[in-house]
Amino acid sequence: xTSFDMIELIERKRDGGALGDAELHWxxxxxxxxxxxxxQMAALLMAVFLKGFNERELAAWTDAMLHxxxxxxxxxxxxxxVDKHSTGGVGDKVSIALAPMVAACGVAxxxxxxxxxxxxxxxxxxxxxxxxxxxQLGPDEFEDILTDHGMVLAGQSxxxxxxxxxxxxxxxxxxxxxxxxxxxxxxxxxxxAEGIDALVLDVKVGSGAFMKHxxxxxxxxxxxxxxxxxxxxTVVALLTDMNQPLGREVGNANEIAESIEVLRGGGPAxxxxxxxxxxxxxxxxxxxxxxxxxxxxxxxxxxxxxTAAERFRDVVRSHGGDPGVVADPGLLAAxxxxxxxxxxxxxxxxxxxxxxxxxxxxxxxxxxxxxEDPVDPAVGITLLAKYGDQVEEGDPLARVGYNDPDRxxxxxxxxxxxxxxxxxxxxRRPLIIGEVR
Amino acid sequence: xTSFDMIELIERKRDGGALGDAELHWxxxxxxxxxxxxxQMAALLMAVFLKGFNERELAAWTDAMLHxxxxxxxxxxxxxxVDKHSTGGVGDKVSIALAPMVAACGVAxxxxxxxxxxxxxxxxxxxxxxxxxxxQLGPDEFEDILTDHGMVLAGQSxxxxxxxxxxxxxxxxxxxxxxxxxxxxxxxxxxxAEGIDALVLDVKVGSGAFMKHxxxxxxxxxxxxxxxxxxxxTVVALLTDMNQPLGREVGNANEIAESIEVLRGGGPAxxxxxxxxxxxxxxxxxxxxxxxxxxxxxxxxxxxxxTAAERFRDVVRSHGGDPGVVADPGLLAAxxxxxxxxxxxxxxxxxxxxxxxxxxxxxxxxxxxxxEDPVDPAVGITLLAKYGDQVEEGDPLARVGYNDPDRxxxxxxxxxxxxxxxxxxxxRRPLIIGEVR
Numbered sequence: 001x002t003s004f005d006m007i008e009l010i011e012r013k014r015d016g017g018a019l020g021d022a023e024l025h026w027x028x029x030x031x032x033x034x035x036x037x038x039x040q041m042a043a044l045l046m047a048v049f050l051k052g053f054n055e056r057e058l059a060a061w062t063d064a065m066l067h068x069x070x071x072x073x074x075x076x077x078x079x080x081x082v083d084k085h086s087t088g089g090v091g092d093k094v095s096i097a098l099a100p101m102v103a104a105c106g107v108a109x110x111x112x113x114x115x116x117x118x119x120x121x122x123x124x125x126x127x128x129x130x131x132x133x134x135x136q137l138g139p140d141e142f143e144d145i146l147t148d149h150g151m152v153l154a155g156q157s158x159x160x161x162x163x164x165x166x167x168x169x170x171x172x173x174x175x176x177x178x179x180x181x182x183x184x185x186x187x188x189x190x191x192x193a194e195g196i197d198a199l200v201l202d203v204k205v206g207s208g209a210f211m212k213h214x215x216x217x218x219x220x221x222x223x224x225x226x227x228x229x230x231x232x233x234t235v236v237a238l239l240t241d242m243n244q245p246l247g248r249e250v251g252n253a254n255e256i257a258e259s260i261e262v263l264r265g266g267g268p269a270x271x272x273x274x275x276x277x278x279x280x281x282x283x284x285x286x287x288x289x290x291x292x293x294x295x296x297x298x299x300x301x302x303x304x305x306x307t308a309a310e311r312f313r314d315v316v317r318s319h320g321g322d323p324g325v326v327a328d329p330g331l332l333a334a335x336x337x338x339x340x341x342x343x344x345x346x347x348x349x350x351x352x353x354x355x356x357x358x359x360x361x362x363x364x365x366x367x368x369x370x371x372e373d374p375v376d377p378a379v380g381i382t383l384l385a386k387y388g389d390q391v392e393e394g395d396p397l398a399r400v401g402y403n404d405p406d407r408x409x410x411x412x413x414x415x416x417x418x419x420x421x422x423x424x425x426x427x428r429r430p431l432i433i434g435e436v437r
Numbered sequence: 438x439t440s441f442d443m444i445e446l447i448e449r450k451r452d453g454g455a456l457g458d459a460e461l462h463w464x465x466x467x468x469x470x471x472x473x474x475x476x477q478m479a480a481l482l483m484a485v486f487l488k489g490f491n492e493r494e495l496a497a498w499t500d501a502m503l504h505x506x507x508x509x510x511x512x513x514x515x516x517x518x519v520d521k522h523s524t525g526g527v528g529d530k531v532s533i534a535l536a537p538m539v540a541a542c543g544v545a546x547x548x549x550x551x552x553x554x555x556x557x558x559x560x561x562x563x564x565x566x567x568x569x570x571x572x573q574l575g576p577d578e579f580e581d582i583l584t585d586h587g588m589v590l591a592g593q594s595x596x597x598x599x600x601x602x603x604x605x606x607x608x609x610x611x612x613x614x615x616x617x618x619x620x621x622x623x624x625x626x627x628x629x630a631e632g633i634d635a636l637v638l639d640v641k642v643g644s645g646a647f648m649k650h651x652x653x654x655x656x657x658x659x660x661x662x663x664x665x666x667x668x669x670x671t672v673v674a675l676l677t678d679m680n681q682p683l684g685r686e687v688g689n690a691n692e693i694a695e696s697i698e699v700l701r702g703g704g705p706a707x708x709x710x711x712x713x714x715x716x717x718x719x720x721x722x723x724x725x726x727x728x729x730x731x732x733x734x735x736x737x738x739x740x741x742x743x744t745a746a747e748r749f750r751d752v753v754r755s756h757g758g759d760p761g762v763v764a765d766p767g768l769l770a771a772x773x774x775x776x777x778x779x780x781x782x783x784x785x786x787x788x789x790x791x792x793x794x795x796x797x798x799x800x801x802x803x804x805x806x807x808x809e810d811p812v813d814p815a816v817g818i819t820l821l822a823k824y825g826d827q828v829e830e831g832d833p834l835a836r837v838g839y840n841d842p843d844r845x846x847x848x849x850x851x852x853x854x855x856x857x858x859x860x861x862x863x864x865r866r867p868l869i870i871g872e873v874r
Contacts, residue, residue, distance in 0.1 A: 007610065007611070008612075010483075010612035011612040014483065014486065014487065014613075037475070037610075038479075039478070039610065041476070042475075042476035042477070042479040042483075042611075043479040043611035043613060045480065046451065046480045046483035046484055047487070049451060050484070050488075051487075173444065173474075173476065174447060174479075175445075175448040175484075176451075
């Protein structure tokens, strides 16, 4: 194996030069084997943050992270395997209804999700609010559930992309997280390790998203699509609004209940619209529909016939969870107390801020400020008035379910500033801002 | 003591923002106390490398490094204390004759020098070629020699600027060495800790120098002058040529012999010119001459009267060295063998490259590739033809003194390419390129 001089590689990237494929693979392999010290990797990551990667470097870096661990393959699953990944938002419970809807239509969904951190929630935390539901599966269990039900909803195994896990932890400690090439390669190395045929990305844009502006969101989407191309994996991205939370529920158990509503044909219009749009792309990529209207008809049929809800119930049972929650969401944890946030004036809601509401959720205990914090599945926020809604002074804007009055106290200032009431109806905003493919 | 969030500080510098004085002092103190990990410091240093420091940040960073250790003061030394610092070159033995010349004129010179690394030589290595000469002095010994002789030539004590030593080692391992603010603050934190009233800088420019071009050398000089101002220490810089070695000797014992020649009124014209120019600035800053011609007259008198050579002899004795070398440089170590490099053609020397000759010296054993390598005091190169000299084919260009034939073998390819012979006399180049004050 050729060996390189790490200092020379750092200097080249620092001066804006490009690193070769063999050099990038060497860096990832040596760092994963703990033969490159953290301080050299930190200097390189800062240089990459400030000088970037070209397309070839990005493909090689991602490829090296992908090959640092196991790459899943499911020879017994004959259906095409398509996953969906969201860059993270508030009230973003899309995966929970989407996976069974898509699986019910004949596309396999080997979905590996994450936990919430900061103001954004995590699918794993939400699923764990179903009594008994286990997200950490062994490789055989993962494959069995996917083979039996055409879907699985699990946490990342330590065998997948260990280099990404190490590098992410170092980025988190060295101020090198918000870099488009580093984010894109981190996400894609994990997703490509799932053994998928295609991927649909939900790139969130707005105050509650990682990307505050459309231009940066579009660049991130384009970057991930290019990485997918380098590995012959089709990637399609929708850019969706995250200036306010998606749906009406922000929390964990309450988000599962709202997802079950969607699976039963109900649920708020914005959540249904985003879920249908992303699921339709998955059906197209999965080869089970030839156009979007056919895809949406199939998805509606899976809901109306009850097959999507039934699929979810079976999957919950396979994960060790109580399948009774699908018929009776009242079995989910509920908060001890409820507090109402009311409109300070009469008018129209001109702001219902995703970042403030997400951060309030963390203070309530529905999310976590640090990785090691526990999550209280029962607490959360139900939004009663969203952007554009007409309210009268004193009308409830939100119901806040809480268990600890001190936590409510800390959450309230954020909730009180999250809404703005104006005299005139604000301009409508598109929910699906654009698509990149 | 206020505490800061290191990640937030890294992010601010990464995004081009400025750090506050208290923040910079906190970083240096916490890093020196090993409470900030190397990987966070490495990320910050790369961000500083790429985004820079403004004038205020640079002053605070230097001040914090300066205060990380002991700051010398010499209440018993009534003369003004002026030091000279060179950014490093090949054949740069200026300090050795300069310090006794200046001290003999009544200005105190508390000189702390370094060792050679890479193609540049180090004053300490040269001094150690004097039998018995000790460069590592205790604080009392340092003060005693300075008080008794008005000069001292020592290595850096570990008590001085420990933060700089730690940060320099990390920069060396993370590709963050060649940054003007980081170089300037590193040099100045050590020099300001010597308790000096003023400093003369010799900023070398050319192939054998750290700064290859005048513009960068000028920026470095300006940066150090600004740092000096922030601590009420006058700094004057001369930019001097380092495209070819200074003087005729490159090595250790042979450079001491050449320095003694200067002290006795001889020595090559270029070495004498640079030594006189720097020494004259020191006399002006030391308040013992009112203009340059008076300064130079005093310096010439110190040489002609023998007081400069006498001063050096006394200092050598105080450092434990054999004072007899001043009268008889034949007492210094000599190489076992000599090889001649000859002119391949008749014409004019159009290149006598400092970098190649310095690197050849390292291969011979006169310098070190790595910090832990030993130095052979006896080996070296004597230049017989320099830039602009007329030579005939077969004339000797250099005499190479060596002890190990394998090392000579490795040095020769560099020496053979170091000279270029052209048909026409090249244009004269100024030795003193400019001054910054």
